[in-house]
Amino acid sequence: MNESIIAACDGASKGNPGPAAWAWVVADAQGSPQRWEAGPLGTATNNVAELTALAELLESTDPAVRVEVRMDSQYAMNAVTKWLPGWKRNGWKTSSGKPVANRELVTRIDALLTARTVTFRYVPAHQVDGDPLNALADQAASEAAVAQRPAGTAHGATALPVPAQTRATKGRTEAADGAGEAKGAKSASRTGRSNGTIKARFAGRCHCGRTYAAKEPIAKNPNGWGHPECRTAPA
Numbered sequence: 001m002n003e004s005i006i007a008a009c010d011g012a013s014k015g016n017p018g019p020a021a022w023a024w025v026v027a028d029a030q031g032s033p034q035r036w037e038a039g040p041l042g043t044a045t046n047n048v049a050e051l052t053a054l055a056e057l058l059e060s061t062d063p064a065v066r067v068e069v070r071m072d073s074q075y076a077m078n079a080v081t082k083w084l085p086g087w088k089r090n091g092w093k094t095s096s097g098k099p100v101a102n103r104e105l106v107t108r109i110d111a112l113l114t115a116r117t118v119t120f121r122y123v124p125a126h127q128v129d130g131d132p133l134n135a136l137a138d139q140a141a142s143e144a145a146v147a148q149r150p151a152g153t154a155h156g157a158t159a160l161p162v163p164a165q166t167r168a169t170k171g172r173t174e175a176a177d178g179a180g181e182a183k184g185a186k187s188a189s190r191t192g193r194s195n196g197t198i199k200a201r202f203a204g205r206c207h208c209g210r211t212y213a214a215k216e217p218i219a220k221n222p223n224g225w226g227h228p229e230c231r232t233a234p235a
């Protein structure tokens with residue numbers, strides 16, 4: 001079997017848990033994107049979105065074709081490549097004796113991995129000159145989480161998602177993902193309050209779909225934290 005493809009998948013959750021979605025992008029062996037898809041999940045956690053993205057990708061690709069899967073979720077990757085055998089031996093209990101979270105999704109992926117050649121590659125999210133397929137999947141998942149509508153090639157899309165630009169702050173670039181949004185909001189600096197705004201300690205993503213950088217003013221809105229001008233804007 002000489003045929004192979006490269007793919008990326010990602011999940012997003014605006015609030016973790018919050019409005020969530022999954023997305024994948026499939027490219028040819030040279031890395032040129034061929035098709036993509038994204039789907040809403042309603043309210044879900046980031047981990048559920050990440051695992052669902054992987055399951056949807058595997059279900060949408062030919063089992064006879066080798067695939068390299070690029071992911072920025074270490075949790076999802078470790079769940080199916082490292083922790084899964086131990087969970088099975090332990091009767092679907094973690095090393096601490098607790099039930100395995102998201103078991104249904106993990107077993108779904110386990111079945112999809114059977115008798116096919118899949119290699120996993122971890123790619124850090126939101127890096128300058130980072131993995132372009134991961135950036136496309138991230139943007140598609142983020143937009144679907146906000147819109148809560150399916151999108152992609154199968155739904156008539158003729159163009160690829162346009163990844164949000166990363167922002168450089170004082171010599172270093174930081175960017176947001178679904179989990180980063182929650183982390184940034186919870187850990188936001190409580191200094192410098194002005195008109196209900198605070199300075200974000202970490203980068204994050206507003207419900208409008210655009211990112212905000214660390215130390216940028218943000219404000220609470222019904223959907224979490226985001227740009228001050230989006231406080232009253234609908235999600």
